Amino acid sequence: MRVIVSGGGTGGHIYPALALIKRLQARHLLESILYVGTKTGLEQKIITQAQIPFEVIDIQGFKRKLTWENVTTVKLFLQSISRARKIIQKFQPDIVVGTGGYVSSAVVYAAHRQKIPTIIHEQNSIAGLTNKFLGHFVDKIAYAFPEAATQFSEKKKLVFTGNPRAQEVAHLKPNKRLQEIGLRSDLATVLIFGGSRGAAPINRAVIQLIPQVARLSYQVLFVTGKVHYEKVQKQLSSTLPANVRILPYIDDMPAILPDVALVVGRSGATSIAELTALGIPAIFIPSPYVTHDHQTKNAQALVEQHAAVMIPESELTATRLLQQINQLMIQPQLLAKMQQRSQKIGVVDASDRMIKVMLELIAKAK
Numbered sequence: 304m305r306v307i308v309s310g311g312g313t314g315g316h317i318y319p320a321l322a323l324i325k326r327l328q329a330r331h332l333l334e335s336i337l338y339v340g341t342k343t344g345l346e347q348k349i350i351t352q353a354q355i356p357f358e359v360i361d362i363q364g365f366k367r368k369l370t371w372e373n374v375t376t377v378k379l380f381l382q383s384i385s386r387a388r389k390i391i392q393k394f395q396p397d398i399v400v401g402t403g404g405y406v407s408s409a410v411v412y413a414a415h416r417q418k419i420p421t422i423i424h425e426q427n428s429i430a431g432l433t434n435k436f437l438g439h440f441v442d443k444i445a446y447a448f449p450e451a452a453t454q455f456s457e458k459k460k461l462v463f464t465g466n467p468r469a470q471e472v473a474h475l476k477p478n479k480r481l482q483e484i485g486l487r488s489d490l491a492t493v494l495i496f497g498g499s500r501g502a503a504p505i506n507r508a509v510i511q512l513i514p515q516v517a518r519l520s521y522q523v524l525f526v527t528g529k530v531h532y533e534k535v536q537k538q539l540s541s542t543l544p545a546n547v548r549i550l551p552y553i554d555d556m557p558a559i560l561p562d563v564a565l566v567v568g569r570s571g572a573t574s575i576a577e578l579t580a581l582g583i584p585a586i587f588i589p590s591p592y593v594t595h596d597h598q599t600k601n602a603q604a605l606v607e608q609h610a611a612v613m614i615p616e617s618e619l620t621a622t623r624l625l626q627q628i629n630q631l632m633i634q635p636q637l638l639a640k641m642q643q644r645s646q647k648i649g650v651v652d653a654s655d656r657m658i659k660v661m662l663e664l665i666a667k668a669k
């Protein structure tokens with residue numbers, strides 16, 4: 304099949320798209336692929352690194368308040384639809400897939416106008432603005448949290464698939480990748496990261512607790528987010544405990560995750576898909592700055608199943624965080640139970656479920 308995929312901004316929209324593309328490739332279902340994204344999001348780097356053809360369109364998000372900037376946004380939106388239309392006419396896709404972020408609104412909408420089959424993927428428990436808009440036009444809406452289904456009015460379009468990134472990581476086994484970054488293979492590892500862009504409030508708490516990690520029996524891999532890395536380095540004392548490593552970003556997260564005992568971080572939907580596919584217990588500190596507080600809802604779904612615990616950002620301190628990490632790390636049996644509960648939530652055939660719907664849509668259109 305000939306496929307255009309569009310999703311942008313943050314890793315949470317891009318990695319599921321990439322996972323779906325990789326699965327289509329692995330099943331030899333792809334005749335040709337094109338990814339459409341922006342210059343400003345993380346997608347250009349991630350997608351071109353994966354050697355997938357990439358086209359750029361300019362678009363920006365609407366401000367929720369009425370501002371003059373929205374006039375420019377509307378102008379850019381109309382221009383981007385016209386650009387998307389040209390890209391689609393040239394590429395002639397059998398289907399167009401949107402995984403969220405402003406850029407996908409133009410591409411998927413333009414495809415719908417050209418009567419090309421369309422499907423969107425909603426990763427979160429509360430649907431994003433883009434997907435809510437596109438939900439009115441697309442043929443199918445794939446979703447990963449049962450709660451998301453209540454937010455789209457056309458129920459016939461809905462199909463539960465889980466998040467394609469879950470299938471990509473589900474069968475990975477522990478490997479020695481942590482040693483390559485200077486950590487030991489005989490110690491349990493706590494991975495701390497604030498989503499794909501890092502999170503300053505989490506970084507601040509972690510900077511304070513790091514000196515105390517020296518006396519603990521586990522090791523910590525702290526990923527700051529690229530934009531925060533220099534600032535974090537400046538705030539840390541020059542000698543790091545031997546059981547701590549700090550990185551700006553991990554390019555190949557799936558290679559690291561199977562070796563991790565506990566994750567501390569934001570509750571972005573794609574991170575959750577990965578953690579539940581592998582059954583990794585987590586301490587979530589949801590971002591309060593996202594639409595309709597959706598990360599709290601994402602996290603609650605796991606907390607209710609005793610697969611994770613949650614610390615609201617308003618209650619986050621270094622002391623509280625370290626206490627919570629220690630409490631879990633000294634109870635291997637509790638961690639093991641959380642692991643099992645987490646794994647029960649994972650949808651390990653998510654890409655295949657989505658591909659099945661795509662094949663049906665293409666067959667129907669022929």
Ligand SMILES: CC(=O)N[C@H]1[C@@H](OP(=O)(O)OP(=O)(O)OC[C@H]2O[C@@H](n3ccc(=O)[nH]c3=O)[C@H](O)[C@@H]2O)O[C@H](CO)[C@@H](O)[C@@H]1O
Pocket residue numbers: 313314315316318403426427468496497498499500526551552553554555556557569570571572573574575577590593597598
């Ligand atoms: C601030 C914001 O708007 N966050 C949203 C964004 O989060 P964000 O982009 O942070 O998304 P997620 O936490 O869902 O996913 C992060 C992705 O980046 C990867 N990763 C992360 C760090 C790293 O060093 N290397 C790496 O590869 C993770 O493995 C994961 O695949 O999209 C998610 C999915 O729609 C939403 O649920 C989040 O609310």
